Amino acid sequence: MTSPTPKSAAESLPLVLLENLPQGLYYVDENRRILHWSPAAERITGWRREEVLGRFCGEGVLEHLDEEGRELCGDRCPLLMAARLGAECRSEVFLKHRRGHRVPVQIEAAPVRNGDGSLKGMVESFWDNTRHLRLAEEKARLERLALLDPLTGAGNRRAGMDQLQRALDAQQRYETVTGVVMLDIDHFKRINDRFGHETGDDVLRMVAETLAGSLRSTDFLARWGGEEFLAILPHTTEALLPRVVGRLLRLVHRSGVEHPEGRIRVTVSAGVTALQAGDTVHELVDRADRLLYLAKQEGRNRFRFDGRNSGQEWGAT
Structure with missing residues (x-):
């Protein structure tokens, strides 16, 4: 069984809606490989779509830290937490901007399921929390x-x-x-x-x-x-x-x-x-x-x- 390509996965999403959301949004498969990256995600993070599609989100892209500066990309990854709980997870974290500095954001992560209930992937949206x-x-x-x-x-x-x-x-x-x-x-x-x-x-x-x-x-x-x-x-x-x-x-x-x-x-x-x-x-x-x-x-x-x-x-x- 072959994994979906970033292009085919993105084409299956309601792109008109996703591309115009004010908050950043990205979609990953069950292995956390990035398959969709919205324009607002580019604006907030500085990472261009072509730089992140096909990469795993924990591989030096956003590198979430919690409010105490502790890494979240391991077992505490918000995407994994949402998949485990089978429900939406909300938190405030610091993500890494492409230029290197940290950006405080509010995030919501949720699982995405196939018609039979099996896990298809996860989606995360985030808002710039700076003043x-x-x-x-x-x-x-x-x-x-x-x-x-x-x-x-x-x-x-x-x-x-x-x-x-x-x-x-x-x-x-x-x-x-x-x-x-x-x-x-x-x-x-x-x-x-x-x-x-x-x-x-x-x-x-x-x-x-x-x-x-x-x-x-x-x-x-x-x-x-x-x-x-x-x-x-x-x-x-x-x-x-x-x-x-x-x-x-x-x-x-x-x-x-x-x-x-x-x-x-x-x-x-x-x-x-x-x-x-x-x-x-x-x-x-x-x-x-x-x-x-x-x-x-x-x-x-x-x-x-x-x-x-x-x-x-x-x-x-």
């Missing part, structure tokens, strides 16, 4: 105020300073916990030296897009300078901060930039602190910088946190 309208509005505001880093799309250093001062002012009024995270790409000079500055710029954009895509709409990201980024996380807790930063490090570590020599993957180190009464912007930045330095000294690909769990660190595996 397009809010981000576009914020980007326009920052551009008007010349507070945008032109390379990465994050705020620039001046924007970061302004946001830190606003956070300090809000802290005095509301006494909420605000986290400040200084992140630095590990061994970035080696990337520039080996692959050139154009590829280095691609890495900076990938890291910025991955970080921005996994932060809340109330959080703020700035490129502090060079390969260093500043994240401000208001309305959080000291217990939650290590989990959030650990997730950021995992997502960056499991992203990458495509290159003729192979995918370039990087890690980041971070210094994590929380606003304290009487802090100034300079004191905050200095404290986060010192913690970042400790993380670098202790092996990189980890963070140092000076909260209640003083000295907490995390290293990716």
Whole structure:
């Protein structure tokens, strides 16, 4: 018995409907070989139809990660879960864009059955979960105020300073916990030296897009300078901060930039602190910088946190 070709499988679907859906959609056979890839899937993921048809979805295409940055393409694959349960499965995951950064999406996976009830394949639809309208509005505001880093799309250093001062002012009024995270790409000079500055710029954009895509709409990201980024996380807790930063490090570590020599993957180190009464912007930045330095000294690909769990660190595996 021969397997259906991508063309014949696609022709058997209601193409007019599928091709015009606003959400991304792809269809796989029982072995997870991709047989249909919609235009919206191309738009959201950057992967062109001719690049993915006939490939297995776990072979470097989307590489789903859960909200904690853990891989899903093995036994926890949403498509396989839907096939096992015989029902639709919904979840929020991060997929890999063709350019390497992670995109948060909401997905729905469901089994597709033959007339006799046997499994024919699976279908997954997904919606871009990024905050397009809010981000576009914020980007326009920052551009008007010349507070945008032109390379990465994050705020620039001046924007970061302004946001830190606003956070300090809000802290005095509301006494909420605000986290400040200084992140630095590990061994970035080696990337520039080996692959050139154009590829280095691609890495900076990938890291910025991955970080921005996994932060809340109330959080703020700035490129502090060079390969260093500043994240401000208001309305959080000291217990939650290590989990959030650990997730950021995992997502960056499991992203990458495509290159003729192979995918370039990087890690980041971070210094994590929380606003304290009487802090100034300079004191905050200095404290986060010192913690970042400790993380670098202790092996990189980890963070140092000076909260209640003083000295907490995390290293990716």
